[in-house]
Amino acid sequence: DHTVVFLQKGPLVFVSVSATHQSEQQLRGELLHVYHQIVSMLTQASITRIFERRKNFDLRRLLFGSEKVLDGLLDTMDSDPSFMLSAVQCLPLPSSSRDALSQILQKAVTPNLVFSFLIANNRLVSIIQEKTVLEDARLKPSDLHLLFNLxxxxSAFQAGEIWTPICLPLFNHDCYFYAYVAYLDPPKCTVCLVLLSTDKEAFYAMAECKRKIEEAFASQNALQWVANTQLYCVDDIGVANLKHFLYKPSKMLDHHHQLPQFT
Structure with missing residues (x-):
């Protein structure tokens, strides 16, 4: 037996044909993530404008070269609980180490810098939201999933400093941020710095922020803190016969300004 699910978002229609035991709601959620990934590359405003002008436009022309991104998203959703939990997986670190890393990111500022992310092995280490961003305008986990997947x-991001536009659909589906992406530990390429700016001409300012962050990391040997991280295992829980676990806080106080996260 197969389950067929449709999702229409504006002029786009998405179809899922599945032989798994997933519910219609789960399949529709996966289609929504695919739609958001497309919006992250084109913006919703651009998609709407294109189809208002030409209703039979073949969107594949604009998505050429993005097959790996969309395929990667579908593959990741098969195995990553982040999507099911609507949460972000964080790298386990002592709070003192994470605070020190966050303080380094906070000190590397420049006009129009909106968000700073430190990512290690596809897990979030730290995120800094600049004070210029409205407090109630928070990132959603889905936006982080799209950024991480991109x-x-x-592999182009491992070649050096990359400057690319990206839309975060649940933050603002009609506008681009400009992402400065650079790995801090080449050639291993496990620790990634992402700086989001609203200024498309800010590449060199972002590169200067990265230089300051690298200097601060080197002075404190901070990359070694990340490299020495031990992931949680079932034995850490101390429950007999437990085979696997996921942990997600059920409540998050508003003043914590945290993304939903899980272990």
Whole structure:
């Protein structure tokens, strides 16, 4: 037996044909993530404008070269609980180490810098939201999933400093941020710095922020903190016969300003 699910978003219709035991709601959620990934590359405003002008436009022309990104998203959703939990997987670190890393990111500022992310092995280490961003305008986990997937799916980001537009659909589906992406530990390429700016001409300012962050990391040997991280295992829980576990806080106080996360 197969389950067929449709999702229409504006002029786009998505179809899922599945032989798994997933519910219609789960399949529709996966289609929604695919739609959001497309919006992250084109923006919703651009898609709407294109189809208002030409109703029979073949969107594949604009998505040429993005096959790895979309395929990577579908593959990741098969195995990553982040999507099911609507949460972000964080790298386990002592709070003192994470605070020190966050303080380094906070000190590397420049006009129009909106968000700073430190990512290690596809896990979030730290995220800094600049004070210029409205407090109630928070990133959603889905936007982080799209950003992580974009970086993970393309080896081009390992070649050096990359400057690319990206839309975060649940933050603002009609506008681009400009992402400065650079790995801090080549050639291993496990620790990634992402700086989001609203200024498309800010590449060199972002590169200067990265230089300051690298200097601060080197002075404190901070990359070694990340490299020495031990992931949680079932034995850490101390429950007999437990085979696997996921942990997600059920409540998050508003003043914590945290993304939903899980272990």
């Amino acid at each position: 970086i993970r799916a393309s």
